[in-house]
Amino acid sequence: MRFIVSTSILLKQLQAVNGASSSSTVLPILENFLFEIKDGILTISATDLQTSMTTSLPVESKEDGKVAIPSKILLETLKTLPDQPISFSVDDSTFSIEISAGDGKYKLSGENGEDFPKIPVVENASSVNMQASVLSEAINKTLFAVSNDELRPAMTGVFCQLSSEHVTFVATDAHKLVRYRRKDASSDSATTFILPKKALTLLKSSLPGDDVGVSVEYNNTSAFFRFGNINLICRLIDERYPDYEAVIPQNNPNKLIIDRSLFLNCLRRVVIFANKTTHQVRLKITGSELNISSEDIDFSNEAHERLSCQYEGEDMEIGFNAKFLIEMLNNLGGEEVLLEMSTPNRAGLLMPQTHDEHEDVLMLVMPVMLNSYA
Amino acid sequence: MMQAAMSTTFRKIIHIDMDAFYASVEQRDHPEYRGKPLVVGGLPEGRGGVVATASYEARKFGIRSAMPSKQALQLCPDALFVRPRFDAYKEVSRQIREIFSRYTDLIEPLSLDEAYLDVTHDKLNIGSALEIAQQIKDAIRNELQLTASAGVSINKFVAKIASDINKPDGLKFIGPSAIEAFMENLPVGKFHGVGKVTAEKMKKMGLHTGADLKQLSEDELVRSFGKTGHFYYRIVRGIDEREVQPHRETKSLAAEDTFAADLTTIEEMEAQLDRIAVLVYNRLEKHNLKGRTITLKIKYSDFKQITRNRSFAAPVADLETITTTAKQLLSATSPGESKIRLLGISMSNFGEVVTRQKVEKISAQLKLF
Numbered sequence: 149m150r151f152i153v154s155t156s157i158l159l160k161q162l163q164a165v166n167g168a169s170s171s172s173t174v175l176p177i178l179e180n181f182l183f184e185i186k187d188g189i190l191t192i193s194a195t196d197l198q199t200s201m202t203t204s205l206p207v208e209s210k211e212d213g214k215v216a217i218p219s220k221i222l223l224e225t226l227k228t229l230p231d232q233p234i235s236f237s238v239d240d241s242t243f244s245i246e247i248s249a250g251d252g253k254y255k256l257s258g259e260n261g262e263d264f265p266k267i268p269v270v271e272n273a274s275s276v277n278m279q280a281s282v283l284s285e286a287i288n289k290t291l292f293a294v295s296n297d298e299l300r301p302a303m304t305g306v307f308c309q310l311s312s313e314h315v316t317f318v319a320t321d322a323h324k325l326v327r328y329r330r331k332d333a334s335s336d337s338a339t340t341f342i343l344p345k346k347a348l349t350l351l352k353s354s355l356p357g358d359d360v361g362v363s364v365e366y367n368n369t370s371a372f373f374r375f376g377n378i379n380l381i382c383r384l385i386d387e388r389y390p391d392y393e394a395v396i397p398q399n400n401p402n403k404l405i406i407d408r409s410l411f412l413n414c415l416r417r418v419v420i421f422a423n424k425t426t427h428q429v430r431l432k433i434t435g436s437e438l439n440i441s442s443e444d445i446d447f448s449n450e451a452h453e454r455l456s457c458q459y460e461g462e463d464m465e466i467g468f469n470a471k472f473l474i475e476m477l478n479n480l481g482g483e484e485v486l487l488e489m490s491t492p493n494r495a496g497l498l499m500p501q502t503h504d505e506h507e508d509v510l511m512l513v514m515p516v517m518l519n520s521y522a
Numbered sequence: 523m524m525q526a527a528m529s530t531t532f533r534k535i536i537h538i539d540m541d542a543f544y545a546s547v548e549q550r551d552h553p554e555y556r557g558k559p560l561v562v563g564g565l566p567e568g569r570g571g572v573v574a575t576a577s578y579e580a581r582k583f584g585i586r587s588a589m590p591s592k593q594a595l596q597l598c599p600d601a602l603f604v605r606p607r608f609d610a611y612k613e614v615s616r617q618i619r620e621i622f623s624r625y626t627d628l629i630e631p632l633s634l635d636e637a638y639l640d641v642t643h644d645k646l647n648i649g650s651a652l653e654i655a656q657q658i659k660d661a662i663r664n665e666l667q668l669t670a671s672a673g674v675s676i677n678k679f680v681a682k683i684a685s686d687i688n689k690p691d692g693l694k695f696i697g698p699s700a701i702e703a704f705m706e707n708l709p710v711g712k713f714h715g716v717g718k719v720t721a722e723k724m725k726k727m728g729l730h731t732g733a734d735l736k737q738l739s740e741d742e743l744v745r746s747f748g749k750t751g752h753f754y755y756r757i758v759r760g761i762d763e764r765e766v767q768p769h770r771e772t773k774s775l776a777a778e779d780t781f782a783a784d785l786t787t788i789e790e791m792e793a794q795l796d797r798i799a800v801l802v803y804n805r806l807e808k809h810n811l812k813g814r815t816i817t818l819k820i821k822y823s824d825f826k827q828i829t830r831n832r833s834f835a836a837p838v839a840d841l842e843t844i845t846t847t848a849k850q851l852l853s854a855t856s857p858g859e860s861k862i863r864l865l866g867i868s869m870s871n872f873g874e875v876v877t878r879q880k881v882e883k884i885s886a887q888l889k890l891f
Binding site for chain 1: 891
């Protein structure tokens with residue numbers, strides 16, 4: 149098998165799918181890209197068996213064939229070559245590969261493409277279409293809240309709820325929760341599934357910046373994303389997602405409106421003086437004054453800051469992990485944010501003060517019990 | 523004399539050391555072992571087995587702790603070899619500590635069979651440290667049918683040396699007025715931290731007893747022996763202000779050996795690692811610890827020293843892991859190229875990993891689900 153392609157075009161495609169390949173010692177062939185040529189179209193696949201990505205591009209070739217090529221050595225070589233035509237010549241019986249580019253010749257040994265795991269196809273799938281920008285924003289808003297706790301696998305992914313009115317994405321690690329809802333996307337059939345974190349991380353980095361359509365197909369076990377010439381297929385997390393609606397408090401009489409970046413920068417300073425394990429900060433609201441303080445008794449560190457805010461409700465004092473608040477404020481847009489609270493032992497709700505007409509973001513954070521409420 | 527100690531009231535420190543602990547427990551629990559040369563440790567048939575404890579009957583044949591079991595068998599072909607039952611020893615150790623706690627809460631266990639007690643202010647107002655030591659020995663004999671040796675003095679160092687003097691079943695008191703004379707007559711090999719190699723070095727320098735060491739200035743001692751020089755300087759004058767620390771954390775446990783003849787082949791090195799790993803393993807068991815980092819120490823014949831370590835995500839304490847890790851670390855040093863005069867294995871990083879659950883507990887972070 150022989151083919152000729154441009155180094156820069158090939159490198160770009162390889163980088164798009166490389167994230168799915170795995171450094172598996174159990175199945176070393178997963179450290180390879182599968183190259184398959186059919187009718188002058190080269191399809192490149194990478195997989196870790198849970199998540200697979202494929203991409204295709206036209207190449208100059210007279211014959212069909214397939215071979216598995218070690219991904220690391222190929223990527224490193226292409227990165228150092230200038231943009232020029234590069235030719236691959238593969239021995240169909242030994243799978244040794246000879247690469248020629250400019251005045252250089254490189255030899256490496258590949259593996260039989262037939263040994264590469266089959267990239268699954270999604271059968272009996274339902275489908276929904278979404279704009280790349282919508283999907284991208286949904287991932288950005290939720291991924292940070294996904295749990296890493298492998299003992300509760302349901303929470304290690306993003307919960308997707310499709311309905312005829314909207315699409316909802318939910319992520320939580322049991323301390324914080326994000327619900328991101330889009331009214332400009334919908335599905336004819338109502339359904340739910342959990343997408344694993346790795347697939348979403350890969351999607352986030354490979355989704356195009358320009359607004360192209362993404363076709364999402366899914367069945368009970370897998371989801372399939374298609375955009376441009378890239379396909380991504382992943383296994384769904386087969387678990388029951390916790391009943392998140394039940395933990396969103398409905399009656400929150402204490403409402404605080406504050407400038408997002410002032411609040412965020414204040415927390416970034418105050419947390420420096422907080423206990424390094426708990427990152428605990430104290431929010432004390434009296435009238436239209438918000439006092440944020442922290443202390444680390446072990447080192448005699450403490451910080452106090454005063455911010456002005458709009459506040460409606462009774463004076464109160466509540467503790468939070470500042471790291472959580474910082475992550476959430478970082479991921480919320482808008483100039484001002486609304487923090488709704490009820491009591492110091494119930495979740496606080498954080499959302500932008502003004503909503504985009506198509507999107508609805510709600511973040512939830514559980515407080516830290518303070519030793520003393522002054 | 524005692525510049526530091528004179529100005530204050532003397533502390534009363536007891537060092538208790540069980541006699542041939544593992545072997546005595548075995549002989550107590552198995553009457554058929556009594557009066558016989560008994561070796562607790564690895565069996566001589568196995569590879570790399572070493573003696574953990576030898577009964578006094580076995581010691582008469584020259585069998586000592588840390589000796590390869592094969593060698594022990596050669597010294598005494600009639601010796602009985604039994605595997606250690608660490609759980610049984612841990613239970614006895616707990617009972618011994620219960621006896622200590624009748625007299626004081628300032629107990630610093632060094633291992634399952636050894637502890638320092640500070641009885642300056644004892645709970646029963648007995649007042650006499652010598653009397654307390656005798657009562658503890660009696661309680662251990664009557665309640666546990668075991669014997670212990672006790673050393674009584676005004677600091678840890680002298681108390682420890684004292685407990686060794688009339689072993690087994692000994693009791694030795696070295697009072698403030700006797701300390702300096704006692705230290706002067708002590709052979710250098712008996713000083714805490716002086717192994718056979720340092721002892722050899724001291725002898726070459728003409729230092730045979732505490733009195734010889736005392737002739738040297740602190741600077742000279744530090745120049746010859748590094749940081750420990752400071753310690754030798756003070757200790758030979760009977761000064762040891764280290765407190766009895768009830769909650770002292772063990773930071774690392776190690777075993778190492780300097781070889782009479784340098785090791786040249788990988789087979790020799792691996793055989794020694796097999797043996798040293800067992801020593802480390804026994805000490806971990808003795809202290810009831812698991813560690814996350816295993817360190818291999820190598821000193822070459824030119825005295826150049828290197829260490830290599832590997833850490834694990836979870837604490838380990840099994841012999842297999844210690845042995846294989848040490849050998850892997852060795853194989854990464856291109857062994858065989860240089861002669862080796864010392865090999866050592868140490869285990870560290872005992873500190874508990876701060877788990878997420880623990881953080882949640884400290885911080886009282888509330889949960890949604």
